[in-house]
Amino acid sequence: MLRSPRPAEEAHSRSGAAVTAEGLGVRGPRGWAFRDISVAAEPGALIAITGPSGSGRTCLLLALTGRMRVAAGHAEVGGHRLPRQMTAVRRSTGLGPVPGVTDLEPALTVAEHLRERALLTRRFGGSLRGLFRPRSARAAESRARIEDALHRAGLDVDALPKGARTAVRDLERLEVLRLSVALALIGAPRLLAVDDTDLKLSPADRARAWSMLRGIAEGGTTVLAVCSEPPADAVVLSTSPHDRPRADDPAHAREEREEREEAGDAPASGPATQRPAPAAGASEAASAPRGADGAGGQRDGQNDEQGNEQGDGRHDAREHEGGAFDAIAEAGRA
Numbered sequence: 001m002l003r004s005p006r007p008a009e010e011a012h013s014r015s016g017a018a019v020t021a022e023g024l025g026v027r028g029p030r031g032w033a034f035r036d037i038s039v040a041a042e043p044g045a046l047i048a049i050t051g052p053s054g055s056g057r058t059c060l061l062l063a064l065t066g067r068m069r070v071a072a073g074h075a076e077v078g079g080h081r082l083p084r085q086m087t088a089v090r091r092s093t094g095l096g097p098v099p100g101v102t103d104l105e106p107a108l109t110v111a112e113h114l115r116e117r118a119l120l121t122r123r124f125g126g127s128l129r130g131l132f133r134p135r136s137a138r139a140a141e142s143r144a145r146i147e148d149a150l151h152r153a154g155l156d157v158d159a160l161p162k163g164a165r166t167a168v169r170d171l172e173r174l175e176v177l178r179l180s181v182a183l184a185l186i187g188a189p190r191l192l193a194v195d196d197t198d199l200k201l202s203p204a205d206r207a208r209a210w211s212m213l214r215g216i217a218e219g220g221t222t223v224l225a226v227c228s229e230p231p232a233d234a235v236v237l238s239t240s241p242h243d244r245p246r247a248d249d250p251a252h253a254r255e256e257r258e259e260r261e262e263a264g265d266a267p268a269s270g271p272a273t274q275r276p277a278p279a280a281g282a283s284e285a286a287s288a289p290r291g292a293d294g295a296g297g298q299r300d301g302q303n304d305e306q307g308n309e310q311g312d313g314r315h316d317a318r319e320h321e322g323g324a325f326d327a328i329a330e331a332g333r334a
């Protein structure tokens with residue numbers, strides 16, 4: 001008689017999710033959070049999302065885990081295509097620490113967080129038949145899931161100040177990261193998503209965090225992590241606006257023009273407004289050479305053009321950042 005694998009064995013033997021995307025983009029009420037993202041990563045890969053703050057890194061993480069609807073392009077996670085199969089992608093992926101989405105309760109203890117997550121996983125993540133098994137069998141399965149998740153996340157509960165009764169508010173930054181990752185691993189996801197991986201970590205703790213995530217990836221689970229400095233062995237995705245298509249690309253220029261027309265920034269397509277003709281004296285004065293003044297006028301014109309270009313760049317950056325924040329806010333409300 002074949003013995004069914006325990007949750008710990010099942011978590012290690014479960015294959016990771018391959019991630020592919022082409023031209024992926026998410027748009028909020030005030031513009032694009034990110035766009036034109038393409039990637040191809042094998043199962044069990046370590047994927048790092050980089051870019052400046054407000055450039056849509058968290059939006060990309062939520063989109064690839066089926067928790068934010070994409071507005072352009074397409075992606076496939078673990079054989080499930082986005083945006084059509086968002087529910088299936090959500091079921092096969094797990095969220096670690098994501099500010100505003102999976103925040104831990106500071107007053108609860110480590111043990112309370114672990115028991116709650118194991119209970120939710122057993123209730124909503126398992127089969128209906130499993131709910132009718134003996135209580136001792138269900139409790140043993142929950143303990144096995146918790147022990148396996150803590151081991152893979154590298155969290156030694158006995159080393160905490162008060163052991164399992166330590167409140168979240170009393171944990172160090174790296175310990176909070178490990179606990180959040182362990183909670184996500186209890187559900188045995190095929191893809192683990194982690195936001196702000198290296199935020200407020202010392203160089204030594206940053207190395208330990210990446211070592212933890214690298215070990216999880218080597219165990220078969222695909223890891224998707226937002227960071228400021230990606231490791232050398234990671235598949236890097238950048239949401240930086242500087243990596244977007246160039247303005248001299250005809251297709252990109254057409255998209256920009258359509259966006260401005262939708263926003264009402266483009267001039268009306270009707271006949272141009274005629275300006276009154278200048279007086280004769282003013283025309284002669286304007287056409288007469290002015291020597292040094294003429295050169296200064298040319299320089300002023302060049303400065304005006306440069307200022308307009310810089311202003312347009314700042315406007316695009318503000319629009320890009322605003323779109324990312326709006327998209328995250330919508331995901332939090334959902």
